[in-house]
Amino acid sequence: MSQSKGYIATHKRSTLAIATALAAGSALLATGLAGGATAAPAPAKSEKGASVSAAQAARVSMIKAAEKKTAAVAKELKLGSQEKLVVKDVIKDSKGTVHTRYERTFAGMPVLGGDLIVHKTKAGKTETTKATEKKIAVSAKALSAAKAPKDARKVVWAATGTPTLAFETVKTGKAKDGTPTKLHIVTDAESGKKLSQWDDIHTGTGETTYSGSVEIGSKEGSGGFELTDDSRGGHSTFTLDNGEGEGVLATDDDDKWGDGTPADKNTAAADAAYGAQVTWDYYKSVHGREGIKGDGQGATSRVHYGDNYVNAFWDDSCFCMTYGDGEGNEHPLTSIDVAAHEMSHGVTSATANLNYSGESGGLNEATSDIFGTAVEFSAENAEDKGDYLIGEEIDINGDGSPLRYMDEPSKDGASLDYWSSDAGNVDVHYSSGIANHFFYILSEGSGEKEIDGVTYNSPTKDGSKVEGIGRDKAEKIWFKALTEYMTSTTDYAGAREATVKAATDLYGADGAEVKGVEAAWTGVDVTG
Structure with a gap:
């Protein structure tokens, strides 16, 4: 895709209305880079x-x-x-x-x-x-004997078990709902046994939240205005016109994007740009991180994907966030929490790169819920206030209930409140409940309370009372743990260790913050 020159000189901001749309769908949200350096060389x-x-x-x-x-x-x-x-x-x-x-x-x-x-x-x-303490060793005989199948590459699989020579293949296709798939399959080079598999495409379902009139970054182009935000790394929003491919850059004649309804195709583009904007602003202002990869480069948003596509997904290969228009192509899935959740999968990918299966997969999902929640609070949007409910605007259950609850995850009927030895065998969207619960308790404490009009009641495994340390500190601890201490194979015990280290670095070994981290993990039965 092309980029025009001289962005900074032509950057401007515009005010637009963003609509509420209702979307029906199935499951929400799934996958996710490292913090910036210090010092100050020349630009x-x-x-x-x-x-x-x-x-x-x-x-x-x-x-x-x-x-x-x-x-x-x-x-x-x-x-x-x-x-x-x-x-x-x-x-x-x-x-x-x-x-x-x-x-x-x-x-x-x-x-x-x-x-x-x-x-x-x-x-x-x-x-x-x-990520592994085991010795990496493959015999010369095994190396010479192993002939990679067509379209496969030789790798050493060390994420689980004894490191072994393996083949990795990538199969592309589409899921039943039209989501593109890039399935990685790792097989033992000698026995042919499948060792692991994961999909590069991480999906989510949601509805557009009513964000009201907001400012977003745009710039003047040769034939009008373009939805490119040069103040945020050149983030651009493209439209696929209910098809696929790369799409075309969203443009507008008068720099007033959308009319608040899905009938105007630029309403979804405006929502997507706003979601990317508040996500960028959150990572920069709270964590000093410029962009998803921490390299100052903007990602890409793509709207109007597919026909009646009720989903949204992040794809590392195009470094882009893609949104469908929902049922009847009338309910674009462009909202703050969806955008922040999915883009945060990009942050995880560039940092710890938590394997998207087992306990590490649950931590991957939880990281996106945690930062999706954090961005929602940080945005301070009067129409969509921050809370500890995931997908509360989606109403995919048809009764106004959220998709997930951080204070007591099991209220959704499937998520785990506490760790157990079987957690690694649970779908990552549900095993994520353990870390989501930890984050809520660390932030707000256990027991009953009301926050911004929402009532919560968070239990602990042993019935103990835990005092929260505040969401601001909890966010910083999780981010530091993710970017500096977690690896691709980190499990829940490892996450406890990583967050204790992060809290120690930030607030001191004997502070209330470290004690709070330990108490919150114990509250969800992760005892180290």
Whole structure:
């Protein structure tokens, strides 16, 4: 897709009305990059040509510096001679500790589940967090004997069990509802046994919330106005005109986008742009992160996907959020919580990259619910106030009830309130309830209370009373844990450890925050 030049000089803002639309559908929301660096080199240029911030320039500089030291780091970690490290991201926190996230290869093959993070303090002390502690080793005989099937690649599977030589294939297609699928299947190279599978496309269902008259970023183009926001990394909104493909950039003659009804095709475009905008603003203002990947680059939104498509999804391969128009093509699924949930899957993908299955998959889903909720609060939209209800505007149950409840997840009839040894075998949208419940208790505490007109009653496994530390602190703890301590294989016990470390870094080892994290996890029966 093309981009016009000189965005910053032509940037302007516009006011528009955004509509409420009702959508019927099935399930909601599913998948998800790392924080920016510090220091302040001279302004750099992004891939799109716009100036990037000093923080982003510093991040790029630190990544380049880390790339020159990968061999030395691999030696320090005593990795095998056939193992190499690939830098994924570098974060320097407020205390000067540098967290360098690496992917790993073996004999040139990707090691799935072999990622690790090296934490180096300002004083030079080094610690390492690994997705697996097991030795990566594949015999020369196995390597020479294994012949990858057509359209498959050789990998080392290390996410579960003993690391083993495997084949990864990707099958593309469509689900029954029209959602594109990119199914990864990993099989043992020797036995042919399936080891794992996951889909790159993470879907969601919802309805447009009534966001009222809002300001969104647009700019003047050669034939009118274009829905491109140069103040947020060049985020652009495209229309697919109820088809597929890349679509065309949304345009408008007078810079007044939509009329508040689905009859005007630019209403959905305006909603999508607003959802992306408040998500960008949240990550930047609260976590100092510019963009989904933390690189200052805007994503892409696409509206009017498919015919009667009752869904929405995030796709890393196009770095884009895509929305259907719902039943009868009259209920675009463009809302704040859907946008923030789905785009947060992109944040997870670029940071911990939590495997989308088992307990790590539940944590992946919960991360999107947590930040979807956080963005909704942060937006301070009078028409859609923040709450701890997921999809409360969707009404897919037909009775006005939300899709998920963070204070007591089991109220939806399927989600887990507490951890059990079977949690890893539960659908990730329901095992996510454990972390959602933890986040609510950490933020607000247990028991009955009313917040902004919504009544909650959060129980604990052992009946203990937990005092909350406040949502603002809880958000920061989860973000730091995700971006600096979690790996692709983190489970619930690992999430407890990661959040305790994050709370310690942020607020001190003996503070109420660490005690609150520990009490909240214990409240959902994750005891370490």
